[in-house]
């Protein structure tokens with residue numbers, strides 16, 4: 001039976017504003033059962049587009065271009081990406097100005113091999129400073145895109161220093177609230193980011209991570225995919241080539257002039273961070289884009305496909321299900337999580353996805369009649385936001401792909417007894433800088449403060465607790481989910497994660513080993529609005 005979410009009303013939306021979050025915090029004494037009963041299905045408020053929206057399932061699914069390296073000799077493959085404004089057609093017949101990587105949204109995909117380093121030179125031709133972060137990368141700190149490691153634009157001669165010189169950030173160039181960060185490494189115009197990619201093969205994504213302005217920068221288009229592969233995964237016989245599809249799902253809203261709507265307090269994205277009421281809990285759009293196209297459709301063979309799905313939305317959660325014309329649901333066979341292949345496949349009827357999570361899924365269209373359509377819907381969405389995309393089965397075809405019963409045998413198996421310490425970290429609404437914001441452990445982000453200091457190689461258990469939805473992301477390391485709400489993890493918590501979805505009132509335990517690199521990293525909520533309004537903390541590995 002379908003669940004109808006259309007009755008989700010304003011009162012529930014209000015509950016999810018920051019005031020509601022504070023209310024939940026005040027009612028912290030509620031029992032687990034009561035917490036569950038109150039659990040709302042999304043956190044945030046939806047913008048309504050002011051232009052006519054196209055019908056669903058008409059626009060073909062675009063596939064982001066694969067970026068050609070500028071060189072493959074030497075110790076690393078080298079790429080160049082220019083960050084610039086571009087006018088693109090997202091809605092048919094409507095021009096939309098975006099901030100892009102190389103002129104497209106999503107940006108170009110970087111295809112890479114495990115252990116083969118990649119250097120990407122980013123050139124900032126946008127009107128604001130930028131920071132590029134490769135989400136899920138096992139990256140040395142100097143290339144991880146710390147939020148104050150700004151690349152200043154050429155167009156702002158009043159700030160920063162010439163290329164190659166390093167100056168402290170925090171002079172009104174992105175580090176808000178008058179913060180100073182003496183450790184920031186600021187460059188002008190360009191910066192080389194080097195990724196060793198000595199990590200499990202998986203789908204990564206790169207996006208802007210500038211202090212205080214990450215949410216609107218991603219919203220405007222600064223996001224792209226990077227795929228890491230290796231020989232072992234190639235040998236599994238999974239669907240490949242045209243039967244492997246990256247799917248970047250993101251919601252947006254459009255203003256009357258065709259531009260993207262966003263409730264920024266400072267639309268120039270220069271000085272004052274944050275968003276207007278009632279969007280403090282997260283900005284949702286009423287248009288669902290997949291690979292930058294509204295509710296697209298893709299023609300497929302009656303065969304298995306590998307869908308590499310990323311929720312690149314700022315705040316929207318999804319529960320994806322694939323439904324045939326006859327109302328029958330197709331199985332979604334999960335083979336991988338944020339940080340690569342599972343040990344064994346896990347079959348889902350629907351797939352919950354929080355912002356920044358990735359799911360690697362096999363769907364089999366073999367039983368769908370030619371001419372039939374399979375619709376991917378979001379069980380949590382209402383109105384136009386319920387539809388996501390569709391597949392149209394256009395031909396029968398041979399299929400020699402397979403889903404091995406054993407997918408990988410290298411997943412870390414950390415035990416509680418391995419942990420040298422347990423940390424408790426709360427993710428809640430609160431007061432910051434005289435206004436309202438989102439806090440970790442009761443504090444808003446301060447680049448100059450040490451929040452978590454750990455030793456290279458230490459295993460730790462973190463107990464995370466939330467008021468409303470908070471997808472919690474750790475830079476550098478993957479982790480396992482140990483428990484959720486005091487119970488065993490859910491089926492979609494399987495594998496190695498780098499983002500875990502905390503639901504309202506819920507506690508989640510994770511375990512990880514802090515290895516790979518020393519340096520200053522981050523952990524934060526990946527509701528991008530929360531992240532910009534305080535919900536980020538330092539993770540220092542010594």
Ligand SMILES: [Cu+2]
Pocket residue numbers: 427438469470471525526527530531535
């Ligand atoms: Cu959050």
